[in-house]
Amino acid sequence: MPAKLDLLTPTEAAVVAGVTVRDVHRIIDTRVLPERFYAWKGGRRLRSSGCTYVRFYVHAAGQLTADERALLIERAAAQTRPDTSEWTIQDGFLTYDLTTMAADTEARLSKLERARELVVEDPEILSGTPVIRGTRVPVYDVAASVAAGLAVSDILEGYPSLNEEKVELAVIFADATPQRGRPRRMHEINPSLKVISSKKAAVREAG
Incomplete structure (x- = not known):
């Protein structure tokens, strides 16, 4: 622990x-x-x-x-x-x-x-970009998708290796550890994800 x-x-x-x-x-x-x-x-x-x-x-x-x-x-x-x-x-x-x-x-x-434990930085994975443990999914991309208004169900469809709890923890990590520099635009993150609302998507509390 x-x-x-x-x-x-x-x-x-x-x-x-x-x-x-x-x-x-x-x-x-x-x-x-x-x-x-x-x-x-x-x-x-x-x-x-x-x-x-x-x-x-x-x-x-x-x-x-x-x-x-x-x-x-x-x-x-x-x-x-x-x-x-x-x-x-x-x-x-x-x-x-x-x-x-x-x-x-x-x-x-x-x-x-838990969010801190979820995120890893490995030079062998995306040149050290912070990713969700066990995946090659950049944590800030997930948080940016939520901030852009994507429904959690759509995010999970775009990143099938994730679940609702990991999406929530990705947002917490990004809030607690803001990314330096210009965030990537949605079309740079995952072309399969489509913004359907300008409002921040609600993330259900994980038990």
Whole structure:
């Protein structure tokens, strides 16, 4: 079993927390979280254990001020162990329950870990282009097909070696690890795939 991801890039943290990359950078810049959740060696990093607090800070913006959210995060981080299932914060007469948020970020982290395991880079396969393990299918081509609006069923028809879960994980990998340079156009990816909508195709949650 692969080691659990600990230090995340801002794009990875955004995927795990379910917020925008801009939100993550703002939280890093303003030091919203306790210092132990940050790491600077090798670039700006957030510990995966802080993603629940990132999600709370962003999603509670409509109910609490920035100072109130930061104070609650400080209290929660002081009383919550990484291995605990207890995610409630007591603030006077009020209780904030982050259990659902914690479960959601944990599920997102698990999918990111699986996505990382799914993708390989081998100089002998397409000159090192990131591909889905056991295939010669470029992961960014699959993600681009979803972003272009192709139905998942059409993507699977064009790439019969894949399944719905692999399509979903390909999208997660691409979101967490953006491709550098100009993405390939659809006619360059797979001529058999036809764009039928400009809307992003929905990918069913894999169990």
